[in-house]
Amino acid sequence: xxxxxxxxxxxxxxxxxxxxxxxxxxxxxxxTDALLRFGGGGPRVVVSLLNVVLLFVPLVSLVFGAMYLYxxxxxxxxxxxxxxxxxxxxVGLYGGLSTSLAAxxxxxxxxxFLWGARGDGSVVGPLAMLMMVGVLLTFAFVAxxxxxALLFQDRAKGLGAAIAVWFTATALYDxxxxxxxxxxxxxxxxxxxxxxxxxxxxxxxxxxxxxxxDTAALMGYTGAVFEKFFGSRAGLVLAAGALIGWTILPFWxxxxxxxxxxx
Amino acid sequence: xxxxxxxxxxxxLLEVSEVSxxxxxxPVLRRVSFGIRAGRITAILGPxxxxxxxxxxxxxxxxxxDSGRIVVNGNPVSEDPGYRAGIGYMPQAAPFPENLTGRxxxxxxxxxxxEAGEDxxxxxxxxxxxxxxxxxxxMSGGTRQKLNAAVAFMFHPSLLILDEPTAGLDPVASRILxxxxxxxxxEGATVxxxxxxxxxxxxxxxxxxxxxxxxVAYTGTLRHLVETSGEDGLEGAVAYLMQRPAS
Numbered sequence: 001x002x003x004x005x006x007x008x009x010x011x012x013x014x015x016x017x018x019x020x021x022x023x024x025x026x027x028x029x030x031x032t033d034a035l036l037r038f039g040g041g042g043p044r045v046v047v048s049l050l051n052v053v054l055l056f057v058p059l060v061s062l063v064f065g066a067m068y069l070y071x072x073x074x075x076x077x078x079x080x081x082x083x084x085x086x087x088x089x090x091v092g093l094y095g096g097l098s099t100s101l102a103a104x105x106x107x108x109x110x111x112x113f114l115w116g117a118r119g120d121g122s123v124v125g126p127l128a129m130l131m132m133v134g135v136l137l138t139f140a141f142v143a144x145x146x147x148x149a150l151l152f153q154d155r156a157k158g159l160g161a162a163i164a165v166w167f168t169a170t171a172l173y174d175x176x177x178x179x180x181x182x183x184x185x186x187x188x189x190x191x192x193x194x195x196x197x198x199x200x201x202x203x204x205x206x207x208x209x210x211x212x213x214d215t216a217a218l219m220g221y222t223g224a225v226f227e228k229f230f231g232s233r234a235g236l237v238l239a240a241g242a243l244i245g246w247t248i249l250p251f252w253x254x255x256x257x258x259x260x261x262x263x
Numbered sequence: 264x265x266x267x268x269x270x271x272x273x274x275x276l277l278e279v280s281e282v283s284x285x286x287x288x289x290p291v292l293r294r295v296s297f298g299i300r301a302g303r304i305t306a307i308l309g310p311x312x313x314x315x316x317x318x319x320x321x322x323x324x325x326x327x328x329d330s331g332r333i334v335v336n337g338n339p340v341s342e343d344p345g346y347r348a349g350i351g352y353m354p355q356a357a358p359f360p361e362n363l364t365g366r367x368x369x370x371x372x373x374x375x376x377x378e379a380g381e382d383x384x385x386x387x388x389x390x391x392x393x394x395x396x397x398x399x400x401x402m403s404g405g406t407r408q409k410l411n412a413a414v415a416f417m418f419h420p421s422l423l424i425l426d427e428p429t430a431g432l433d434p435v436a437s438r439i440l441x442x443x444x445x446x447x448x449x450e451g452a453t454v455x456x457x458x459x460x461x462x463x464x465x466x467x468x469x470x471x472x473x474x475x476x477x478x479v480a481y482t483g484t485l486r487h488l489v490e491t492s493g494e495d496g497l498e499g500a501v502a503y504l505m506q507r508p509a510s
Contacts, residue, residue, distance in 0.1 A: 001374075003375060006374045007371075007375070010363065010367070010370075010374075013362075013363060014360040014361070014363050015362070017362035072358075072360075073358075074354060074356055074358030075358040075359060075360060077320075077325055077354060077358065078352065078354055078358050078359075078414075079375070080323070080324070081323045081325065081350065081352035081354075082344075082372065082375050082376055083344045083346075083348040083375075084344055084375055085342075260327070262286070263320065263325040263326060
């Protein structure tokens with residue numbers, strides 16, 4: 001077993017007993033179960049869960065990810081004092097946390113559907129997309145959280161930056177898009193908007209989920225353009241690729257920073 | 264005379280040459296040079312912010328020097344972490360993952376180092392064996408610190424770096440640890456330690472490195488410092504160094 005895999009194994013052992021991780025899974029489980037009981041049929045529950053996933057998953061991933069790395073600073077120092085290469089350690093730490101949070105998300109959101117939407121075939125596609133988006137957002141925002149924690153030595157500043165990133169991705173960016181659409185309403189903006197959507201992982205996730213539950217028609221002509229693009233195989237691959245890119249880029253930047261960082 | 268003396272002295276196990284380090288605009292180490300002789304206990308002393316922790320972290324490769332060179336056992340401190348296989352490190356605070364048991368912590372380090380033949384003597388002496396099945400989060404501060412000490416000694420390192428080793432230990436555990444430090448020295452290991460308890464340093468250390476404001480103010484034997492300062496103990500000798508005008 002490679003050193004990175006060894007660190008990952010022990011990180012998973014540590015985090016699978018974490019009360020915070022189980023608390024996160026339990027919260028999602030109770031919420032999903034309640035929506036399934038009182039929120040109507042399967043696909044409608046997925047739409048209701050959409051905003052929970054798009055707001056809650058990035059927030060938990062960013063805040064928990066940053067706090068985890070700050071809290072583990074002395075443990076990281078001890079591990080770095082062993083004959084272990086820094087990239088292996090980074091891979092193990094990142095893999096351990098992102099996999100644990102993604103598993104908590106999958107259990108919390110997925111399990112209630114096993115008993116609450118049995119036999120409802122219409123839920124399979126949207127739920128699969130919800131799972132994929134939730135897991136990819138977890139991996140992307142934990143990578144961003146690690147990058148932030150490595151850039152800011154001060155814990156309070158790092159947590160502030162993590163919340164600022166969350167606010168930008170979930171609210172500010174959309175406000176900016178609305179401003180662009182209003183200011184340039186005389187111009188054909190559909191193609192630039194597709195490009196701008198690719199620049200925000202939360203918007204990407206939202207688009208993929210909305211198209212999966214056939215609500216694009218509510219968005220008029222723009223929705224039709226988006227549906228045409230993201231609904232095609234190439235568009236879907238590009239969107240999923242962009243979400244994966246949102247994991248790879250901050251992970252790579254974090255790894256570079258981790259290799260050079262003074263502890 | 265000098266040459267024959269040099270030949271008789273053991274080769275330094277660790278050599279720090281002209282090492283400088285700044286954090287932003289703040290210089291922390293200024294052309295620091297010293298050697299650590301093999302088979303001896305060397306204490307690094309100095310007031311807060313003198314650069315003690317930075318020196319230790321630079322030796323371990325946790326912090327990169329801006330300039331200068333560090334050689335451990337003939338191997339330069341570099342990207343290659345192999346030289347750390349011979350080092351045991353005890354940080355000031357026990358930093359283990361809260362949800363792992365003591366036994367799992369030891370297993371993790373064993374797997375990371377790919378070493379099986381660990382020294383369990385200290386685990387027994389510190390009466391830790393019964394505590395190893397408990398998660399770290401349920402251990403008392405003292406028990407965590409005992410585990411921290413046991414980890415440093417576990418793989419028979421030739422160089423031990425101990426940062427405030429007895430901080431947080433009860434008098435019994437502290438005595439056991441000090442006995443262990445002397446015992447590994449007699450077996451040929453080299454020990455570097457930092458401590459604010461000068462009486463403890465006086466009882467343990469053979470050699471001293473005193474850092475003041477990021478510079479080496481003294482390097483040599485403890486006995487020599489006390490004798491040349493004209494004081495009757497280490498506390499007075501270090502105070503003498505701190506108060507004497509910079510040359």
